[in-house]
Amino acid sequence: MIKKKMEVYTLIKPEIQKLITVGIETANLDCRILLSKSLNIDKVIYNHEYIDISENQIKKFQCLVEQRLSGKPVSRIVNKRNFWKKEFKLNEQTLDPRPDSEILIETVLLHYENKSKSLKILDLGSGSGCLGLSLLEEYVNSEVSFFDVSKKSLEIVKINALNFGSANRSKFINLDWRIDGWDLNLIKIENNIKFDIIISNPPYIPRDEIKKLQTEVKKYDPFIALNGGIDGLDSYRYIIPKLKNILKYNGKVFFEIGKGQEDFISSRAKKHKLFPIEYNKDLSGVNRVITFIVK
Template sequence: MIRRAAAYLDERGIEQARREARLLFELAYGREVSWQLTHADEIMPETELFSDFVRRRGAGEPMAYLSGRKGFWTLDLEVTPDTLIPRGDTETLVEALLRNRPDRHSVISVLDLGTGSGCLLLAALSEYPQAVGIGVDRAERTARQARKNAKLNDLASRADFVVADWSDPLNTRFDVVLSNPPYIPKDDIPGLMKDVVAYEPGAALDGGDDGLDAYRQIIPRLTELLQPEGLAILEFGIGQEDDVANIAHKAGLSVVELCADLAGITRAIVLSR
């Protein structure tokens, strides 16, 4: 079964097809890879569920949407096609926050703009036990999913989620503002991997003509959203650091740090008033 599934996935351009086939088997049968390796001679019926998973993965549907789960930082999150799938690159923002605010009692309030699955806000709250936070998203279904993830990770009592256009309804200041806004230039979206273009929410990808529309909305408001000693940490796309830094300078903000991901690619900016 796994050999046939791997061959099918490989023919359809799925990378690491053998590994993907094992993960789909685990998902359908509840049998981990270690069990598969030690019971390879057992006869098992091929279920419709397994066949369906293989077909859907072969068509490009992301594994996270098939399983409905995705790990981020130390959290286990539920994801749906209403939310962007959390990625390891975004953990760069959490690392930057911990590096710049190492005292775990120094952060009391956190704002997450474009919260999606809630991954950034919930990761921050998990590291700062006295903090409370607000996640903002323009889609009600997305905010509902973030609320569910807060409950799944025992953080619901410290997290609230608001449906709004960025920070429009907020009139308070925060110790930390986090955001992973849309940053893909509109004309570049069709060239992304098919599992991204066909399945992930387009509104979470589309950054306008040059990919910077969201930054022009978010950054000028940071002087009103940040406490005097507060920090804002924003993710951006490859090669966008200078443009985002220029928007920040024009808004009267200082660049504290540019942060690279594990591949050495600059992916986040730390700003202060």
């Protein structure tokens, strides 16, 4: 394979211009990530470095840029996304982790300051595992059970857990919270030991709003990870009544929520012995995480 030496910027400039024309603000960074992917290297490439590249690799890069031009997010083209302190692998059945979800991790850290504690944690609707695996990174003696209806997403959690060296503290549970008795089945799998902490970022977008979302979301994030039913609140309706059966006394629940959903979720939770103790806002000032304690 004959390779030539080229300056990165000379190679990517025309492709950056194409992406800018369709309004992609991160055009330069996107092109550099896609170039790394076509060269099969993991490190960041800089605009003014020189690389050795073959004609095939240039063609591959241009094909990846075409995918980006059609609206596919970079994270879906390279199948990975940075979250908290790690790079998570993704597949077509995992939600692309959102930076706002890191607020949930920050909130748990504020409530449990002793990082050497041995905590039993449940990640309900685990997707790529970004929430539970980030907590395992922080709480080195703790264990997380990853619960998801999608078997394919659990496969990715397993790969991420292995890559991060956390697989021995992870359990992978394929259950559906819409099926009555899921709490009893879970507790049986857990040998009747309840959880100290439950974290969950369930689907919470009202069904009819999904089609109005950006192409990057509605076309590439799995529908089951977004769809919260008519008013966006179905997952909480299924989950909340069962939580006291699987949480220890004084255990805490950390829910990510959608804009304006806090009143419904808090009043539903209170009916089931869960008491709201804190609301945490995202950078745009929206209540994004609610913390409950079970009494």
